[in-house]
Amino acid sequence: MxxxxxxxxxxxxxxxxxxxxxxxxxxxxxxxVPSGVRDVYADALDAARTYPVEPPRAYREAAADYVDCAPGDVVATPGGLAAIRLAVEVSVTAGDDVLVPAPSFAEYAREVRLQGANPVFVPHDEVLDADPDEYALAVVCNPNNPTGECYDADALRAFADACADAGTTLLVDEAFLGFTDQPSLAGRDGVVVARSLTKLFGLPGLRAGFAAATGDRYERLAAARRTWNVGAPALAVGEHCMRDExxxxxxxxxxxxxxxxxxxxxxxxxxxxxxxxxxxxxxxxxxxxxxxxxxxxxxxxxxxxxxxxxxxxxxxxxxxxxxxxxxxxxxxxxx
CATH class of the missing domain: 3.90.1150.10 (Aspartate Aminotransferase, domain 1)
Incomplete structure (x- = not known):
């Protein structure tokens, strides 16, 4: 920062x-909340007497199955906002311009400003028409908060391709995508997906989520991630929830x-x-x-x-x- x-x-x-x-x-x-959560959490307290496995293999495998990407694309984070911060930190430097939808989740602009960068606001329903070449990072919230609508899947994939061609990282916040049948962009080149488990599974105080990315973007996320950044109970409960189809x-x-x-x-x-x-x-x-x-x-x-x-x-x-x-x-x- x-x-x-x-x-x-x-x-x-x-x-x-x-x-x-x-x-x-x-x-x-x-x-x-999913059934069995209380028992899983209680059992995980014994595991909390030692440091969590690094990286958390079972959690990454569950997350990969959950969004249909490779386990090696997944970076565990304590909530979706932590994934957003991590993506901004490794993608943006002071003075950069970042494409931010509006109205949308206010934390995007805050995280950009904490890096000394400049949020450039674009109407949320016009963000996919923007030229990504002008930005160090582009942000999309799908479905958008607070308006609620999902972006057209084909248009979003086309925008992701345009960002990749421009060398601009696309951060897609999918905090609420699990409530829909729309597929995730996890595993797509040039994209960092941020996922929160706390919304869909009714556990906002648990602080469990993850980022997903490929190639150099994954390597930067994995390198910057704090060691043991998600506790054993959150990892265990998160894995349990993501498996409950x-x-x-x-x-x-x-x-x-x-x-x-x-x-x-x-x-x-x-x-x-x-x-x-x-x-x-x-x-x-x-x-x-x-x-x-x-x-x-x-x-x-x-x-x-x-x-x-x-x-x-x-x-x-x-x-x-x-x-x-x-x-x-x-x-x-x-x-």
Missing amino acids: EPDAVRRVGREPHGSSDDPDVVDFSANTNPR AFVADTRRRVREERARLRDALAERFAVAPSDAPFLLLDVGDRGVEEVVTRARERGVAVRDATTFRGLDSHVRVAVRTREENDRLLEALDV
């Missing part, structure tokens, strides 16, 4: 509530059905953006974001104030949870 930049760059706001008296729709995490399939089905039901109901009162993700972006219009957020909170529901995303001024974001919880959201929003 660039020392002067570290002193200048602040924190970014995020969703999530630790209030036990509210249902949290502000964070996009699965309300369910039935849980993934059931989650995708439930989210798809509940998202459609929520979207139809919410569209009677708000403008709702199309989404392939486990969340929906609502334009609340004249009702005002503060009023909507406060009123929902008074009724025991936390929703995300999305005005903290670049370019949004009248929006909230809501997660897709269980049917019963979603009904409570609709009631809290007067739908």
Whole structure:
């Protein structure tokens, strides 16, 4: 990191509530977890009495099967954001320009600034039309957060090819791709994929994820990665979760059905953006974001104030949870 930049760059706001008296729709995490997680975690505590195996072979093999790449492409990280930071650190130097979608996850721009580099914001739905030759790194969030839509798979692959031809690393954040049937770009030359396990598997406090890349990009990630950067319980639980194909399939089905039901109901009162993700972006219009957020909170529901995303001024974001919880959201929003 660039020392002067570290002193200048602040924190970014995020969703999530630790209030036990509210249902949290502000964070996009699965309300369910795979069966057996508690036992796997408990068993891993014995393994935590020694340092984890380096590199974590079983975890890498599970991750490779999960996204259909080679185990040798996988770099374990403590969460998806750690994978994003690692990719930026090994790809960007002070003064570089980096292509960043907007509105999108604010941590991309923060990580770029921490390197002393310059985020160049492009509308998220135009990012694949940009010329990658102008940037040291290009970032894509698929599906995009907070808008929710996946990019066309063919167009994304074409952009990845254009980045490779230009010698520009493409960082694809696939934190929510596991909720969809779209294939990962893991294993594609010139691409660094960042994956979070905490969203799909409902374990945000576990801090488990990985990056995937090939060739020189993999070598740089692997060299820069801290030794023993993921603890034994997280490795064990992460491996267990990625192997649970039935849980993934059931989650995708439930989210798809509940998202459609929520979207139809919410569209009677708000403008709702199309989404392939486990969340929906609502334009609340004249009702005002503060009023909507406060009123929902008074009724025991936390929703995300999305005005903290670049370019949004009248929006909230809501997660897709269980049917019963979603009904409570609709009631809290007067739908």
